[in-house]
Amino acid sequence: MQKVIFNEEKCKGCELCTTVCPKKIVYMDEKKINSKGFHPATVTQQEECISCGFCAMMCPDVVIEVRRPSKEGKKDE
Amino acid sequence: MKVIFEKPKSLEDVTFHYCPGCTHGIIHRLIAEVIDELEIQEKTIGVAPVGCAVLAYDYFDVDMHEAAHGRAPAVATGIKRVHPKNVVFAYQGDGDLASIGMAEVVHAAARGEKITIIFVNNAIYGMTGGQMAPTTLVGQVTNTSPTGRDVEHSGYPIRVSEMLGSLVGPGNSMKRVSVHDPKHIGQAKKAIKEAFINQIEGKGFSLVEVLSTCPTNWGKTPVEALKWLEEKMLPYYPLGDFSPKEGV
Ligand SMILES: Cc1ncc(C[n+]2csc(CCOP(=O)(O)OP(=O)(O)O)c2C)c(N)n1
Ligand code: SF4
Ligand code: SF4
Numbered sequence: 001m002q003k004v005i006f007n008e009e010k011c012k013g014c015e016l017c018t019t020v021c022p023k024k025i026v027y028m029d030e031k032k033i034n035s036k037g038f039h040p041a042t043v044t045q046q047e048e049c050i051s052c053g054f055c056a057m058m059c060p061d062v063v064i065e066v067r068r069p070s071k072e073g074k075k076d077e
Numbered sequence: 078m079k080v081i082f083e084k085p086k087s088l089e090d091v092t093f094h095y096c097p098g099c100t101h102g103i104i105h106r107l108i109a110e111v112i113d114e115l116e117i118q119e120k121t122i123g124v125a126p127v128g129c130a131v132l133a134y135d136y137f138d139v140d141m142h143e144a145a146h147g148r149a150p151a152v153a154t155g156i157k158r159v160h161p162k163n164v165v166f167a168y169q170g171d172g173d174l175a176s177i178g179m180a181e182v183v184h185a186a187a188r189g190e191k192i193t194i195i196f197v198n199n200a201i202y203g204m205t206g207g208q209m210a211p212t213t214l215v216g217q218v219t220n221t222s223p224t225g226r227d228v229e230h231s232g233y234p235i236r237v238s239e240m241l242g243s244l245v246g247p248g249n250s251m252k253r254v255s256v257h258d259p260k261h262i263g264q265a266k267k268a269i270k271e272a273f274i275n276q277i278e279g280k281g282f283s284l285v286e287v288l289s290t291c292p293t294n295w296g297k298t299p300v301e302a303l304k305w306l307e308e309k310m311l312p313y314y315p316l317g318d319f320s321p322k323e324g325v
């Protein structure tokens with residue numbers, strides 16, 4: 001389930017989002033390079049994400065979208 | 078799935094020209110979020126400055142006007158007086174507002190013009206390649222202060238929020254905020270919202286000074302720049318409310 005979605009083409013590789021994640025799951029994907037020439041930020045451990053939105057708040061380029069699963073009885077609701 | 082965070086409607090779906098990690102982008106987004114939340118997109122008119130934010134008219138999906146260097150408060154005054162029911166904001170850098178445009182902002186504040194100014198203080202002239210600004214810190218190295226800002230030569234940095242707060246009467250609002258972490262970004266958004274509401278309620282002039290980074294001309298990585306803002310700028314530019322409490 002995609003809770004945090006990166007528009008990787010828009011990423012400028014500034015790394016600000018990687019410094020604020022309480023779960024430390026945001027990282028720069030050194031295996032990829034976007035058309036601007038940056039390694040984009042990404043999250044693969046989607047299940048670890050608590051949908052706090054910090055990474056998206058910190059991003060100066062509106063690269064990140066955050067969603068929260070609306071399952072009943074879920075702790076983070 | 079509930080959407081926790083997405084691009085605000087009042088922001089165009091384009092890539093900003095700002096350098097990687099430049100917090101101008103965060104401040105743009107906060108303004109757009111506030112415009113969305115107050116449901117004023119249709120009646121907001123923005124004034125763009127000269128400085129790195131000169132292309133702001135391409136980024137906000139509201140009516141925009143460009144002003145000559147430093148003259149945004151005068152242009153915003155004219156727009157607001159002709160269109161008093163519209164919400165008028167100006168977006169200005171520290172070179173724009175506190176050097177060449179100091180007269181305009183002081184008199185707009187003194188008149189209690191019902192406009193809102195978002196004042197981006199990054200302690201430097203970003204656009205022109207990193208010259209000393211009136212807000213450059215003592216000892217800060219810039220292209221025109223290669224050995225650091227020297228008080229003997231250039232005096233002390235100007236605290237715009239405190240200065241304007243001391244000039245005017247109640248109804249006018251001056252606040253300083255920062256965007257160096259999510260908590261402060263939340264507080265900055267709240268202050269921007271209150272500044273717009275101050276105008277909408279017809280109370281007077283409102284200015285939000287936002288401490289911002291210029292990684293490129295500070296010669297730092299974006300992450301280092303945020304740390305520098307926190308460690309060096311906050312002690313000289315305390316965050317808070319500098320609005321006048323009583324008449325002067
Ligand atoms: C009348 C005039 N004088 C000087 C300039 C050169 N100039 C362009 S932007 C700028 C300063 C911008 O600094 P600031 O307002 O702090 O914005 P920043 O780029 O740091 O966001 C100057 C001096 C100009 N464009 N017009
Ligand atoms: S939403 Fe929060 S937990 Fe999820 S990736 Fe972003 S910062 Fe980390
Ligand atoms: S903060 Fe935004 S632009 Fe910077 S690395 Fe993260 S996603 Fe990319």
Ligand code: SF4
Pocket residue numbers: 094095096099100101129199203204290291292293294
């Ligand atoms: S020069 Fe500085 S203020 Fe201008 S876009 Fe680059 S980092 Fe931002």
Ligand SMILES: [Mg+2]
Pocket residue numbers: 170171172197198199200201202203210
């Ligand atoms: Mg500046």
